[in-house]
Amino acid sequence: MRQQPTEGDQVAGRPQERSRTIADVAARAGVSPSTVSRVINGTARVDESLAAKVRAAAAELDYTASPLARSLVLGRTSTVAVVVPDLENPTFHGVLRGLSRAAAREGYHVLVADSAESVAEERILAVETRRRCDGIVLCAPRMPEEELRHLLTQLQPVVLVNREARSSVTPAVSADYRSGLTDLLELLRLQGHRTLLHLAGAPQSSSHQQRLAAVRAFSAEHPEVAVQVVPCGVNFADGHRAADDVVRSAATGVLAFNDLVAMGLMSALSDRGVRVPEDVSVTGFDDIPFARYLTPPLTTASVPVAELGEQAWHRMAELLGSRAPGHAISFRPRLEERGSTGPAPGRRAEAAS
Amino acid sequence: MRQQPTEGDQVAGRPQERSRTIADVAARAGVSPSTVSRVINGTARVDESLAAKVRAAAAELDYTASPLARSLVLGRTSTVAVVVPDLENPTFHGVLRGLSRAAAREGYHVLVADSAESVAEERILAVETRRRCDGIVLCAPRMPEEELRHLLTQLQPVVLVNREARSSVTPAVSADYRSGLTDLLELLRLQGHRTLLHLAGAPQSSSHQQRLAAVRAFSAEHPEVAVQVVPCGVNFADGHRAADDVVRSAATGVLAFNDLVAMGLMSALSDRGVRVPEDVSVTGFDDIPFARYLTPPLTTASVPVAELGEQAWHRMAELLGSRAPGHAISFRPRLEERGSTGPAPGRRAEAAS
DNA sequence: CCCGGCGCAGAAAGCGTTTTCACGCTACAC
């Protein structure tokens, strides 16, 4: 095959021969492979004189055990996978980063798979990827509940991020989008806004449902405030495009699906001469790193994305250690009131008094 | 060990038994494992009646070959690793995304490792990670040239992103930071700026060196323009902190290390009542997605990060197929002139005439 | 003095594949 019978394999610049095996070390140390394994893994007592020889031989040959071979026999890979709908989204960056660092601390590696927002892809990808690791973390899977529940059974151990599966024991860590949006709605109400607009995101996403629930509850409690919901999208361009809808709506407060949408919106509003927050107050969601540096700084609900990832790892670690799985946990976003929100127009004097 | 001799392993909600093996399929189809392997991989002719039975059995058992076992015997894992200095940095997001999607298209998986900007970690991580995959992509490694060159020999096959190793055959794909910065310098010069300031980033990074070279060449060619270089940093907070330096310097044009730094700077300048671009022109570098939506939109040199990742994959694919490695390639950033730059103060009337 | 037990090292089995090798069969040419 690749290994031609010719001896001339010594291509210059390829000094890396075939990797050393445990047998090489054993031969050099004059012991059996079993003993080498025992010394390296500290898995049983070995006479100190032999152990020393083994360690010396291993060092000389620069030997480390093949993770592949170990994985095969041990039945674990020390790897977990993360499936995200879109690597471009800062939220998933954060999750990935938090998870990756937490996992690394315990010697685990991270396999990443990007489903590119395709529901069909999502499932295949998860199943396929799952076979190469010990467990899998699903970020905000878009698939329908029923399919998800079925998938979960064949993916064990699995942890969900920003999505819960009802009547399932699968651990889930998520942000409480409902209470986050409620806080934002409440903030705008107290500032005197009576006509609000929510720019909604991916309809299949769990966080979208949570936000709708927040709007419904809020409307029921505060009938004096009108809250309109219009579909929009999840990214910058979507927010930019929504500017006309916003202007037409005559709303004085806009709750964007997330910070990206809010930024796009604010940029487009500025082009049209609409002032934020004097004419319209705008809120985001997530508190991506850029939010506080915008002009004006963006009022938002801060979601600790890295911590989400870190907690997802902890859940996974529990599962891998066959410890008690731990129940679903949810982070309540922190309200970050900044410059993009202010008193409703016409309420200014009133608020100032 | 984990497998207690008790039979009561049927924990509810764990319907996933032990995974099926090729022997199970063989038994069910009434053939030998070799035949199953041949049918599944299409690696040799098999009598159609047997083949059909094998396919049926495989489907019934929902069998797919263990990637681990295949990797061990085949000597390849269908996985590549990416090592980045910081998962938080949007540049590496882009690279990761481009690479991940390109690799996925050819059935490869991606292992990601975050060195957290630690030079010491970087090396260990790379070596360790390398053993679990077929090749490795190093993003902007911070380690010194000598160490890097040594590392490259034991990491083969390896591809470099945003760093070249002199006198090495390692393929490298990078952005041409030198010409990018030259374009920005030139833009500011033509707009009448005569006192410029460059906020420099990670001194060990290759892109830093390239920028310095651009500044030197520019200064030699245009002695009438003063260009000062001050160390700053690579992220938002660094740019924010640099505002005082900028104000003190009396420069009318500031070339930030990257967009993050520029954004932090602009935000801090705005706090101090310094107007951009009326009082100070600011440029970034990279053209991260947010740059165009800032107020004012950021003038920057656009680096196609996703394409960088994609090209890195192509290089890797060539290496993996033992095809000709392809030489180092470098993307020339595209100048994006936006609202954060303008005529130098005092030159306004002149420029308008 | 002999035997059971114990501590340590090597032999060997196994993890789940792929691939070489050997073998039996059919077919065809001589």
Next chain:
DNA sequence: GTGTAGCGTGAAAACGCTTTCTGCGCCGGG
């Protein structure tokens, strides 16, 4: 009718480890 080539299949070796099993030498106790 026998030799040979060709084809399809199963047995077995190999990938590089871990772990069980086996055996050897030594100790102490009866």
